[in-house]
Amino acid sequence: MFLNSVVLILQEILEAALLISVLLVFTRLRSIRPFWAIAAIASGAIGAYFFAHHMASISEWFDYVGQEVMNAFIQLAILFILAIFSAKYLGNTHSPHSSQMNRGFIVCTLLLVALSLTREGSEVFIYVGGALGDPSHVQPTLMGSVIGAGIGISVGVLIYYGLLGLPTKRISTSGLLLLSLIGGNMASQATLLLTQADWLPYSRILWDTSSWLPENSILGRLLYAIIGYEATPSLFQVFSYATGILLIFLCAQFSFRKQPPMLIKQTSTTTPQ
Amino acid sequence: MKSIRIFLIASILATLTLFNFIAALQGYKSSLHEAEKLFDRQLLQTAKLIANLHVDKTTNNLNQLSELAYQVWHNDQLLAASNNAQVETITEHHPGFGYANFDGYRWRTLAYFDPSNNNWIIAAERTDLRYILAEDVITKAVVPIVLGIPFVGLLIWLIISRGLKPLKDLSVRLKNKQVNDLTPIETPELKDELKQVTQSINVLIRRLGSALEREKRFTSDAAHELRTPISALKVQLHNLKGDLPAGNESFIQLQSGVERMQHLIEQLLSLYRSTPDEFSSHFTPVNLYQLAQDIIAEQHLVFEAKDQTLALEGSNNVIDGDPLTLSTLLQNLLSNANKYTPNGGSILVSVSGSKDQVCLKVEDSGPGIVSSDYNKVFERFQRLNNKPEVTVTQGCGLGLTIVKHIANLHHADISIAPSSFPSGAAFTLQFNKIPGQDAKHS
Numbered sequence: 001m002f003l004n005s006v007v008l009i010l011q012e013i014l015e016a017a018l019l020i021s022v023l024l025v026f027t028r029l030r031s032i033r034p035f036w037a038i039a040a041i042a043s044g045a046i047g048a049y050f051f052a053h054h055m056a057s058i059s060e061w062f063d064y065v066g067q068e069v070m071n072a073f074i075q076l077a078i079l080f081i082l083a084i085f086s087a088k089y090l091g092n093t094h095s096p097h098s099s100q101m102n103r104g105f106i107v108c109t110l111l112l113v114a115l116s117l118t119r120e121g122s123e124v125f126i127y128v129g130g131a132l133g134d135p136s137h138v139q140p141t142l143m144g145s146v147i148g149a150g151i152g153i154s155v156g157v158l159i160y161y162g163l164l165g166l167p168t169k170r171i172s173t174s175g176l177l178l179l180s181l182i183g184g185n186m187a188s189q190a191t192l193l194l195t196q197a198d199w200l201p202y203s204r205i206l207w208d209t210s211s212w213l214p215e216n217s218i219l220g221r222l223l224y225a226i227i228g229y230e231a232t233p234s235l236f237q238v239f240s241y242a243t244g245i246l247l248i249f250l251c252a253q254f255s256f257r258k259q260p261p262m263l264i265k266q267t268s269t270t271t272p273q
Numbered sequence: 274m275k276s277i278r279i280f281l282i283a284s285i286l287a288t289l290t291l292f293n294f295i296a297a298l299q300g301y302k303s304s305l306h307e308a309e310k311l312f313d314r315q316l317l318q319t320a321k322l323i324a325n326l327h328v329d330k331t332t333n334n335l336n337q338l339s340e341l342a343y344q345v346w347h348n349d350q351l352l353a354a355s356n357n358a359q360v361e362t363i364t365e366h367h368p369g370f371g372y373a374n375f376d377g378y379r380w381r382t383l384a385y386f387d388p389s390n391n392n393w394i395i396a397a398e399r400t401d402l403r404y405i406l407a408e409d410v411i412t413k414a415v416v417p418i419v420l421g422i423p424f425v426g427l428l429i430w431l432i433i434s435r436g437l438k439p440l441k442d443l444s445v446r447l448k449n450k451q452v453n454d455l456t457p458i459e460t461p462e463l464k465d466e467l468k469q470v471t472q473s474i475n476v477l478i479r480r481l482g483s484a485l486e487r488e489k490r491f492t493s494d495a496a497h498e499l500r501t502p503i504s505a506l507k508v509q510l511h512n513l514k515g516d517l518p519a520g521n522e523s524f525i526q527l528q529s530g531v532e533r534m535q536h537l538i539e540q541l542l543s544l545y546r547s548t549p550d551e552f553s554s555h556f557t558p559v560n561l562y563q564l565a566q567d568i569i570a571e572q573h574l575v576f577e578a579k580d581q582t583l584a585l586e587g588s589n590n591v592i593d594g595d596p597l598t599l600s601t602l603l604q605n606l607l608s609n610a611n612k613y614t615p616n617g618g619s620i621l622v623s624v625s626g627s628k629d630q631v632c633l634k635v636e637d638s639g640p641g642i643v644s645s646d647y648n649k650v651f652e653r654f655q656r657l658n659n660k661p662e663v664t665v666t667q668g669c670g671l672g673l674t675i676v677k678h679i680a681n682l683h684h685a686d687i688s689i690a691p692s693s694f695p696s697g698a699a700f701t702l703q704f705n706k707i708p709g710q711d712a713k714h715s
Contacts, residue, residue, distance in 0.1 A: 001408065147294045
């Protein structure tokens with residue numbers, strides 16, 4: 001129970017922590033106060049509670065594959081907002097920003113974190129809620145959850161300060177890399193869930209690395225959260241993973257190209273007298 | 274990384290938590306492995322015990338324990354078994370450990386051959402109960418690591434706060450230093466790491482002091498050296514005026530040039546005279562409305578010459594400031610309005626107060642300023658001749674630079690907006706009000 005709790009909570013918390021860290025770094029670059037994070041975390045927690053609370057009825061939707069379909073839609077929504085975020089805000093982190101642009105940035109980041117936490121948090125609620133029902137599982141579940149959450153949050157904090165410690169030019173590049181991996185991960189997970197729900201056909205397994213690095217190991221879960229590691233990915237999953245990464249990357253390129261040229265100090269057109 | 278303290282606490286605590294928790298996980302896995310070996314040894318001892326005891330007695334003692342099952346075989350014949358054991362053999366009669374499923378559970382099994390009686394003892398323990406027992410013991414060892422993290426965090430916070438105290442003290446000492454205090458910072462109790470910083474600051478303070486001293490001397494010398502020849506030049510011009518016919522173009526140009534030079538020198542000296550921060554230490558209460566009245570009374574002839582209407586609105590409002598520089602500020606704003614407002618135009622000066630602030634506004638009905646030029650007008654030597662209908666007779670492009678400079682010295686915000694007239698610009702200055710001063714001066 002202890003190890004199961006660590007593995008599950010670590011995966012969920014790490015995915016959310018990674019996204020929040022990268023978005024907080026971009027918030028800092030734009031000199032916006034990070035109050036949105038509190039609102040986003042609170043909304044995500046409330047969303048997660050309601051999602052978990054109604055999971056039984058949600059599961060009955062779409063011929064009893066409601067949970068898979070809803071989770072897949074949330075992940076595709078995250079991917080979609082991530083693409084908008086990359087296209088609009090990734091390239092012009094250092095140019096002066098209008099308040100309207102900053103509002104759009106805050107709405108995007110708030111939605112991303114709230115949606116991500118709703119999905120991750122609901123799974124935590126369901127697992128912990130179920131495990132705590134048995135008194136003999138209370139202590140190992142709580143200890144495992146705290147350790148999983150502690151590792152996930154610590155990695156998030158270190159990624160945040162690690163990114164901020166980079167030279168300014170590299171922060172955007174590294175942030176783009178991490179956001180692309182998150183995008184690929186979302187697309188791959190959504191494909192897997194839709195395949196499980198029979199909304200997508202099964203495709204052949206491309207490789208099996210479970211003997212080298214099982215998905216359920218701590219390292220496997222860490223890599224799953226960071227780069228979307230799957231020991232036995234299907235053809236569709238690999239395709240959607242690559243598509244997700246490419247989508248975020250192309251959107252970011254659009255944003256980088258749209259970036260206004262550096263303002264050159266204008267010389268006076270008037271004649272001193 | 275806006276706060277060094279938060280960065281240090283968060284990153285150190287995250288690193289400690291990460292490595293502690295990963296170590297706890299590794300410890301958990303190793304302990305679980307050791308517990309498995311311990312349980313296996315215990316199972317072996319149980320099997321040996323069963324082998325050495327009389328079969329019937331053993332049956333009576335062990336058949337009450339649901340987590341343990343056993344069988345005693347002799348030449349493929351079952352001699353004895355616990356109640357929960359099946360009739361068939363639990364595991365093959367090969368010595369060693371293994372796993373088997375029966376009675377609705379998964380069991381850890383051991384086949385042990387007793388050479389003295391030629392019996393096979395098969396002992397089995399429920400794996401779920403072994404796991405729960407092991408996990409319970411090991412998790413208890415993890416609890417202090419988890420519960421210790423908040424205390425470690427508190428300790429890190431205290432240590433870092435203590436470590437950063439000299440830096441904080443130095444920052445407070447620098448913050449509390451008076452603007453005109455150019456004495457070096459005392460360094461007797463400073464830590465080694467801060468000594469270099471403090472020494473560099475002291476060197477900078479010394480160099481700043483010397484630069485300010487040089488500037489003061491230059492201003493004083495320049496005032497004397499430049500004003501004297503210009504005054505002499507003006508006397509010569511006055512004498513020359515009598516010798517030349519009225520309306521001589523060269524004379525008019527010469528006179529205008531000398532006046533512009535005198536104006537430029539006065540403005541330059543004014544700009545440099547008001548540069549040092551020591552001004553704020555000599556601030557006194559100044560009634561802005563009263564000051565505006567005085568300046569308007571002094572300058573009304575200039576406005577009359579252009580047939581301009583000059584009005585003053587508002588009430589007594591007192592701020593903390595330097596009367597001399599504030600007079601210069603008002604003179605420059607009025608002079609600017611006078612220059613850029615066409616003949617017959619209007620200029621309105623207003624002084625109003627709110628709870629915390631005093632607003633001084635000078636509006637004109639001139640051509641106004643394009644919003645993109647708002648910041649440009651405060652730059653040195655900037656004169657915006659974008660309105661060809663306005664002819665400016667005199668100016669050096671420093672007046673509004675000085676206005677902004679004086680506003681900065683008084684911690685006032687200055688802004689430009691369209692005036693309340695159909696055209697024109699409004700210069701608004703927001704000063705901090707001295708509380709409770711209105712009554713005295715009203």
